[in-house]
Every structure is written in C-alpha cells, then in structure tokens.
Amino acid sequence: MAQVKDIVTPEEELLQLYELQKIHSKIDEIRVLQGELPDEVQDLEDEMAGLETRISNLETELNQLNTQITNYNITIENAETLIAKYEKQQMNVKNNREFDAISKEIEMQHLDIELAKKRTRDTLRDIETKKQYLQESQKRRDVKRRELDNKKKELEVIITETAKEEQELVHKAAEQMGHIKERLLAAYNRIRNTYRNGLAVVPIERDSCGGCFGKIPPQKQIEIAQHKKIHLCEHCGRILVSPYIDPEYGDVEHDEELL
Numbered sequence: 492m493a494q495v496k497d498i499v500t501p502e503e504e505l506l507q508l509y510e511l512q513k514i515h516s517k518i519d520e521i522r523v524l525q526g527e528l529p530d531e532v533q534d535l536e537d538e539m540a541g542l543e544t545r546i547s548n549l550e551t552e553l554n555q556l557n558t559q560i561t562n563y564n565i566t567i568e569n570a571e572t573l574i575a576k577y578e579k580q581q582m583n584v585k586n587n588r589e590f591d592a593i594s595k596e597i598e599m600q601h602l603d604i605e606l607a608k609k610r611t612r613d614t615l616r617d618i619e620t621k622k623q624y625l626q627e628s629q630k631r632r633d634v635k636r637r638e639l640d641n642k643k644k645e646l647e648v649i650i651t652e653t654a655k656e657e658q659e660l661v662h663k664a665a666e667q668m669g670h671i672k673e674r675l676l677a678a679y680n681r682i683r684n685t686y687r688n689g690l691a692v693v694p695i696e697r698d699s700c701g702g703c704f705g706k707i708p709p710q711k712q713i714e715i716a717q718h719k720k721i722h723l724c725e726h727c728g729r730i731l732v733s734p735y736i737d738p739e740y741g742d743v744e745h746d747e748e749l750l
C-alpha cells in the first residue's frame with residue numbers, strides 16, 4: 492500500500508476518490524459484460540437445440556410417410572394380382588350369378604387401387620411440403636451453427652482480453668486506494684456496496700445527483716463545487732462532486748458511458 496500523503500486538501504482527496512470510483516466502474520462494466528456474453532452463447536445453443544429437435548421430428552415424419560407410400564404400393568400390387576386371378580376365374584364360371592359375384596369382387600379391388608393411388612398422391616404432396624420445411628430448417632441450423640461458432644471464438648477472445656484488463660484495473664484500484672484515507676475509504680465502500688450499480692461517488696448532473704437524480708438546491712451545489720468538504724446526497728447518501736473536478740470533464744461521451 493502506498494503511503495497516504497500527510498497534507499491532502501479535501502479537493503485532492505475527493506479527486507482521488509472519484510478516480511477510484513471511475514476505476515471501479517470500469518471493473519463493474521467488465522464484469523457485467525463477462526456475465527452477459529455466455530448468455531448470448533446459451534441463447535444460440537438453445538435455438539440450435541430447438542432446430543435440431545424440429546429437424547429430427549421432420550425426418551421421422553418423412554420416414555413414416557415413405558413407409559406409407561410403400562404400403563400403398565403393396566396394396567395396389569396385391570389388388571392387381573387378385574384382379575388377374577378373378578379375371579381368370581371369370582372365364583371358367585358356370586353361370587351368370589357366379590360371373591356377377593366375381594365382377595363385384597373385381598370392382599372392389601379397383602376401388603381399393605383408386606383409393607391407394609389417391610392416398611399416394613396426397614402423401615407425396617405431404618412429403619414435398621415436409622421436405623421443403625426440412626431443408627429450410629437445415630439451412631437455418633447451418634447458419635445458426637456458424638453464428639454460434641463465431642460467437643464462441645469471439646467470446647474466448649473477449650474473455651481473455653477482459654480478464655487481462657480486469658486484472659490491470661483491480662491492480663490500479665488497489666494502488667489508488669493507497670492514496671485515500673481509511674475512514675473515507677470505508678465510507679466509500681459502504682456506500683458502493685449499498686447500490687447495485689456500485690456508484691458511491693457521483694457528479695452533479697443537470698442540478699441533480701448523478702446517482703439518484705434527486706434535485707440539489709443551488710446553494711448546496713455552490714458548496715459542493717468548492718470541494719472543501721465531503722457532501723452526501725440528501726436523497727441517496729452518495730458522495731457528490733462537481734463535474735468540474737474531473738479533468739476529463741467535457742468528454743461527455745466518456746462521462747455518460749461511465750455513469
């Protein structure tokens with residue numbers, strides 16, 4: 492731990508604390524990012540699993556439909572065999588009654604053939620539709636798979652990079668803590684742990700607290716801007732600083748990203 496300087500003005504102290512806050516906010520941001528990335532991969536994996544199930548169901552359905560076609564063909568063949576047999580019998584009948592009875596049988600077999608042919612046509616249409624659907628699903632799955640592979644690679648890179656950045660920031664934060672008096676640091680940590688966004692030191696923004704957006708009276712704003720002592724937001728208890736304390740003030744984008 493670095494030595495705390497003996498003579499530190501309240502303004503310097505606040506600036507150091509604000510610097511610490513900025514380091515911590517960057518660490519928080521990285522941790523949020525690290526938490527969100529695996530979710531993205533998980534979402535893609537879930538989507539992939541859904542598509543795989545759909546594809547496998549379609550394949551099963553197509554197999555069943557093809558079996559049906561085979562069965563219809565068998566029905567037709569059997570009927571044709573029977574018709575041939577009946578037609579032979581008809582040549583040897585003894586009377587009209589027998590002839591008519593066989594004719595009826597033949598007619599029945601023709602009806603069976605017609606029905607099987609109609610069912611075959613319907614099933615073939617069904618197969619066409621399902622095949623198209625299967626192809627679309629396979630295409631979508633292939634796209635998703637590539638997306639997932641890329642996401643995973645991207646994730647690995649980001650994880651490595653952010654872990655390094657995080658480590659550096661944690662080191663920097665520890666160093667920065669050495670510049671701050673213990674009592675103030677304890678207060679800072681207490682406030683920081685109170686809020687989920689981890690903000691303990693916030694600048695005034697548009698006459699309001701940058702943490703809870705509670706209004707700050709003009710007189711108090713003037714006092715805060717002087718940075719002669721620590722001022723807490725009366726609404727949320729966060730430590731308030733004037734935005735002008737920040738040497739990077741004016742870099743609005745940076746500020747908005749941070750807070």
Ligand SMILES: [Zn+2]
Nearest residue numbers: 700703724727
């Ligand atoms: Zn507040």
